[in-house]
Amino acid sequence: MPISALPGFRDFFPEDCARRNQIVSTWRSVATRYGFQEFDGPVLESTDLYRKKNDAGAEILDQLYAFADRGGREVALRPEMTPTLARMVAAREKHYRKPMKWFCVSNFFRHERQQKGRLREFLQFNADIIGESSPAADAEILSLAIDLLRAFGFTAEHFVVRLSDRAAWMDFLASKGCDHAASLTALACADKLEREHPDKLNARLAPTGLTVEDLRTFIGQGSPQAFAPVMDALAARGLTGFVQPDLSIVRGLAYYTGVVFEVFDRSQTLRALAGGGRYDGLIHGLSDGAADLPAIGFGMGDVVLGHLIDETPAAAQRLQAALAPSLDIFVVIADEAHRPEALGIVQTCRELGLSTDFPLKPVKTGKQFQEAEHLGAQHAILVGQEWPLVKLKHLATRAEEVLDRSALVQKLKSCKLDS
Amino acid sequence: MPISALPGFRDFFPEDCARRNQIVSTWRSVATRYGFQEFDGPVLESTDLYRKKNDAGAEILDQLYAFADRGGREVALRPEMTPTLARMVAAREKHYRKPMKWFCVSNFFRHERQQKGRLREFLQFNADIIGESSPAADAEILSLAIDLLRAFGFTAEHFVVRLSDRAAWMDFLASKGCDHAASLTALACADKLEREHPDKLNARLAPTGLTVEDLRTFIGQGSPQAFAPVMDALAARGLTGFVQPDLSIVRGLAYYTGVVFEVFDRSQTLRALAGGGRYDGLIHGLSDGAADLPAIGFGMGDVVLGHLIDETPAAAQRLQAALAPSLDIFVVIADEAHRPEALGIVQTCRELGLSTDFPLKPVKTGKQFQEAEHLGAQHAILVGQEWPLVKLKHLATRAEEVLDRSALVQKLKSCKLDS
Numbered sequence: 016m017p018i019s020a021l022p023g024f025r026d027f028f029p030e031d032c033a034r035r036n037q038i039v040s041t042w043r044s045v046a047t048r049y050g051f052q053e054f055d056g057p058v059l060e061s062t063d064l065y066r067k068k069n070d071a072g073a074e075i076l077d078q079l080y081a082f083a084d085r086g087g088r089e090v091a092l093r094p095e096m097t098p099t100l101a102r103m104v105a106a107r108e109k110h111y112r113k114p115m116k117w118f119c120v121s122n123f124f125r126h127e128r129q130q131k132g133r134l135r136e137f138l139q140f141n142a143d144i145i146g147e148s149s150p151a152a153d154a155e156i157l158s159l160a161i162d163l164l165r166a167f168g169f170t171a172e173h174f175v176v177r178l179s180d181r182a183a184w185m186d187f188l189a190s191k192g193c194d195h196a197a198s199l200t201a202l203a204c205a206d207k208l209e210r211e212h213p214d215k216l217n218a219r220l221a222p223t224g225l226t227v228e229d230l231r232t233f234i235g236q237g238s239p240q241a242f243a244p245v246m247d248a249l250a251a252r253g254l255t256g257f258v259q260p261d262l263s264i265v266r267g268l269a270y271y272t273g274v275v276f277e278v279f280d281r282s283q284t285l286r287a288l289a290g291g292g293r294y295d296g297l298i299h300g301l302s303d304g305a306a307d308l309p310a311i312g313f314g315m316g317d318v319v320l321g322h323l324i325d326e327t328p329a330a331a332q333r334l335q336a337a338l339a340p341s342l343d344i345f346v347v348i349a350d351e352a353h354r355p356e357a358l359g360i361v362q363t364c365r366e367l368g369l370s371t372d373f374p375l376k377p378v379k380t381g382k383q384f385q386e387a388e389h390l391g392a393q394h395a396i397l398v399g400q401e402w403p404l405v406k407l408k409h410l411a412t413r414a415e416e417v418l419d420r421s422a423l424v425q426k427l428k429s430c431k432l433d434s
Numbered sequence: 435m436p437i438s439a440l441p442g443f444r445d446f447f448p449e450d451c452a453r454r455n456q457i458v459s460t461w462r463s464v465a466t467r468y469g470f471q472e473f474d475g476p477v478l479e480s481t482d483l484y485r486k487k488n489d490a491g492a493e494i495l496d497q498l499y500a501f502a503d504r505g506g507r508e509v510a511l512r513p514e515m516t517p518t519l520a521r522m523v524a525a526r527e528k529h530y531r532k533p534m535k536w537f538c539v540s541n542f543f544r545h546e547r548q549q550k551g552r553l554r555e556f557l558q559f560n561a562d563i564i565g566e567s568s569p570a571a572d573a574e575i576l577s578l579a580i581d582l583l584r585a586f587g588f589t590a591e592h593f594v595v596r597l598s599d600r601a602a603w604m605d606f607l608a609s610k611g612c613d614h615a616a617s618l619t620a621l622a623c624a625d626k627l628e629r630e631h632p633d634k635l636n637a638r639l640a641p642t643g644l645t646v647e648d649l650r651t652f653i654g655q656g657s658p659q660a661f662a663p664v665m666d667a668l669a670a671r672g673l674t675g676f677v678q679p680d681l682s683i684v685r686g687l688a689y690y691t692g693v694v695f696e697v698f699d700r701s702q703t704l705r706a707l708a709g710g711g712r713y714d715g716l717i718h719g720l721s722d723g724a725a726d727l728p729a730i731g732f733g734m735g736d737v738v739l740g741h742l743i744d745e746t747p748a749a750a751q752r753l754q755a756a757l758a759p760s761l762d763i764f765v766v767i768a769d770e771a772h773r774p775e776a777l778g779i780v781q782t783c784r785e786l787g788l789s790t791d792f793p794l795k796p797v798k799t800g801k802q803f804q805e806a807e808h809l810g811a812q813h814a815i816l817v818g819q820e821w822p823l824v825k826l827k828h829l830a831t832r833a834e835e836v837l838d839r840s841a842l843v844q845k846l847k848s849c850k851l852d853s
Contacts, residue, residue: 021509060443126505
């Protein structure tokens with residue numbers, strides 16, 4: 016039996032690859048508009064890099080593709096970007112002005128159970144602002160997350176950013192007498208409020224002295240003043256309609272220190288589209304103190320985003336429109352005796368930067384025109400017995416003109432092709 | 435000690451990533467001009483996929499990053515693209531018109547000894563034409579390899595395509611009475627003529643009945659007629675100056691069936707820049723007969739290419755010019771009281787598609803202009819006490835004008851920014 020792709024891994028046939036590339040280029044173009052600079056790291060890292068950030072038994076460690084390489088090193092396929100980023104920042108942060116606004120579009124690997132919205136290799140956009148602790152940086156990151164989604168055609172009808180604050184949570188838990196360990200337990204339970212039975216959660220909460228009811232009360236009262244500076248900055252940008260303060264969001268990971276958020280589709284049928292938050296101590300910890308910089312960042316994967324695009328006609332149509340096949344020129348060889356001259360024209364067109372194709376073997380003229388249309392060609396150049404004259408044909412309007420080679424080249428050079 | 439990247443793996447800091455992306459986008463744009471379509475596959479594949487294509491003990495298998503995943507599957511990081519391509523083609527070739535002209539830009543992994551031009555994770559451009567066995571396809575692939583390098587600013591002074599023909603070799607070896615095994619031995623020795631001592635090679639050749647002298651004689655006489663159809667097609671494109679028939683090129687791999695080639699820098703100080711050839715039986719073999727299509731392809735890595743760019747001033751300058759920092763707008767906040775209005779302008783600029791940055795915290799006006807220049811900003815918009823009037827300043831000429839918000843937006847919208 017022929018071998019197929021591993022479960023949870025994707026083949027990108029040309030139509031899939033075009034879709035993936037369109038998502039990637041949309042991400043890149045919005046991040047660039049925001050003045051973020053792209054970085055990347057290796058796919059393979061020392062396993063220690065991930066052990067260091069996470070407590071033993073953390074889900075991400077259980078899902079790691081980890082092994083010993085031929086040199087006996089313990090290595091792992093990257094499951095996320097933050098440890099690589101922290102490592103790189105610690106190594107060279109002195110070379111860069113602060114704040115550093117960095118993004119990446121990279122592939123990540125997690126040995127997950129197969130389910131909707133989860134693959135074992137996926138793409139993720141990550142953006143981080145490093146070296147700035149103010150709410151202005153929080154607002155910049157939130158705006159970027161919002162504008163990334165708007166660039167796919169989504170509006171406030173389609174998604175919402177649920178904004179929370181770890182600092183408000185920690186203040187509340189401290190006021191209830193929780194130490195660090197108890198606080199982490201309480202946060203883990205808060206993270207499961209919507210999914211687990213209150214009795215079960217109350218049992219887990221027992222050592223903290225808190226109850227599900229206490230957590231619900233805190234979430235219900237909220238802490239509007241914690242959100243004020245960020246919400247003001249979002250209001251100045253006209254983006255408040257996309258954001259909903261919601262203390263029920265706590266994020267699973269232990270290292271967050273301030274603003275945390277998750278982005279959901281409004282109909283709440285999908286997993287989170289994106290999530291992140293402020294992690295002011297992480298770079299210090301991961302770099303063994305080599306660097307100490309406040310930071311905020313988030314990730315947005317391509318899998319859940321792809322589902323929401325598919326389920327949202329406006330976004331699906333927008334993406335589809337960007338994927339229509341296109342070619343500038345198809346050179347039709349109507350007379351094989353003139354194939355060498357036709358090849359010369361193909362080469363000239365390509366050197367002028369025009370995407371150009373032609374038949375590699377003799378094909379009837381009619382079939383060549385069919386192929387030109389199949390490829391989405393704007394123009395055909397017909398080389399035949401009339402050589403040294405050729406026919407330039409605009410395929411949509413069927414308008415055509417007869418030119419000699421030098422007039423054709425002039426026309427191609429000046430980009431005066433009718434469109 | 436802070437953890438660093440694994441040996442042979444690269445961190446792409448923003449300046450490295452910009453360089454990498456420029457190489458990738460050059461590859462993509464030339465392949466697109468040639469009417470090739472991009473595809474990609476998973477980073478991780480079944481180890482069997484690579485075992486199948488190669489004889490046990492093949493170098494590529496010895497360098498494989500192979501391990502058992504958490505489900506007990508034997509998996510490997512891809513060391514090359516052809517097996518993935520063959521697998522994908524076999525699965526869906528009936529959906530596509532022939533010939534299929536496909537390319538990819540992917541990362542590959544080989545546990546190589548550390549040396550110049552070799553890394554353990556590298557990028558490689560691959561292009562293949564599948565379903566067409568004519569010399570026209572060979573010439574199309576060779577032209578693409580040439581134009582890829584020309585797009586970086588290289589000329590025939592910088593590189594040469596050494597063109598050979600496996601079929602001519604096989605005919606010669608058959609005429610000398612070699613069976614398949616003897617032929618492979620003879621080819622392996624021919625591949626090492628420039629690097630190993632003749633005595634050693636003669637010893638290896640003994641079972642074939644051939645000597646180093648026989649191989650040298652064949653290479654010296656050449657077989658000009660084998661190259662004629664391809665050379666004619668290249669001549670029609672004006673590209674013969676880049677190609678040198680040279681039967682000393684045989685390529686290491688067993689599966690080639692026709693044209694083979696390698697691209698070298700003219701000064702011959704580097705490893706091959708690119709290499710490939712025709713492999714008409716491979717898809718059939720790798721797909722267990724599910725598909726049987728002739729094919730030709732090649733790969734070009736980013737590491738040796740990067741060295742040649744660095745060593746060639748014209749190419750290095752061209753790349754550097756493409757990497758200059760650039761930003762459309764820097765919004766200078768001269769009066770913190772008007773930060774909200776400045777944020778509104780930032781948002782408007784970005785929504786108009788302009789790359790726009792601004793200070794996240796209060797900074798003296800002079801320092802903000804320095805930052806604008808550092809970021810390569812074309813224009814600054816100064817928001818200060820004059821609000822609702824703002825100043826639009828062209829940073830290179832220092833020309834400036836005072837506008838109200840709606841006049842500013844009109845100007846930004848119509849893209850009438852002076853440049």
